[in-house]
Amino acid sequence: VLVFLFSSHFDMNSEVEVSQTKYVSSCIEKFPPRVKSLIYWKKPIESAIVMVAGFTILLSLGCLSLISVFAYTCLAILCCTGALRVYYDFVKSKKDDTEGTPFGAYYFDWISKDADISRERVHDVVNKGLDKSETTATYMKHVLLIESYTDSLKFALALYLLSILGGFFNLITLVIIGFALLFSVPKIYDLYHPQIDKLTDKAKVEFDKVWSKVKVHLDKIPMLRKQKEN
Numbered sequence: 001v002l003v004f005l006f007s008s009h010f011d012m013n014s015e016v017e018v019s020q021t022k023y024v025s026s027c028i029e030k031f032p033p034r035v036k037s038l039i040y041w042k043k044p045i046e047s048a049i050v051m052v053a054g055f056t057i058l059l060s061l062g063c064l065s066l067i068s069v070f071a072y073t074c075l076a077i078l079c080c081t082g083a084l085r086v087y088y089d090f091v092k093s094k095k096d097d098t099e100g101t102p103f104g105a106y107y108f109d110w111i112s113k114d115a116d117i118s119r120e121r122v123h124d125v126v127n128k129g130l131d132k133s134e135t136t137a138t139y140m141k142h143v144l145l146i147e148s149y150t151d152s153l154k155f156a157l158a159l160y161l162l163s164i165l166g167g168f169f170n171l172i173t174l175v176i177i178g179f180a181l182l183f184s185v186p187k188i189y190d191l192y193h194p195q196i197d198k199l200t201d202k203a204k205v206e207f208d209k210v211w212s213k214v215k216v217h218l219d220k221i222p223m224l225r226k227q228k229e230n
Contacts, residue, residue: 028186041187051183058179062172 060069143155
């Protein structure tokens with residue numbers, strides 16, 4: 001259904017650039033172009049294959065252990081590649097031009113590729129991970145040692161909401177929901193962002209009104225007012 005929906009709207013919306021959308025998450029904009037192409041369904045067949053494979057692995061992790069999922073995944077890949085290899089060995093024994101057979105060129109091109117990993121890319125990912133870890137550690141120290149009453153209260157409220165959420169869902173369920181949203185929300189927003197922007201603007205105006213009233217009451221608290229003055 002998603003393949004049909006997104007592929008049918010892709011041609012009529014191909015002129016709409018992703019950068020024109022107003023409320024696209026900044027984290028999505030930081031994704032590599034290959035990932036953005038998948039979640040925006042630029043190539044529906046490839047996106048559908050990745051989405052189905054991801055759902056299969058996640059649902060398997062919800063039912064089986066990680067070791068079992070790894071073993072079954074490798075066995076499935078081994079069965080597919082083994083059958084393909086036997087087929088081409090059989091064809092090769094009957095025919096000299098194996099690459100002329102269907103998918104022959106693709107198969108030999110695939111197995112001839114080297115599994116090289118760019119060291120610069122690994123270093124770049126590690127450096128970014130370290131920077132994120134330092135930022136997270138600094139923030140955790142800031143909120144846990146109550147350097148700011150406001151930030152610590154926000155953090156405590158977020159933890160309380162997470163505890164409620166954890167009572168309804170486990171981690172793998174949240175990951176499955178997040179994976180489904182990753183492959184649906186960006187493309188839906190890309191297709192219908194004018195209507196969504198109008199609703200979002202109205203909600204933002206109402207939120208600003210409520211927050212301005214709450215902020216007035218927060219400014220009356222002595223500890224918060226004193227900290228703000230400092």
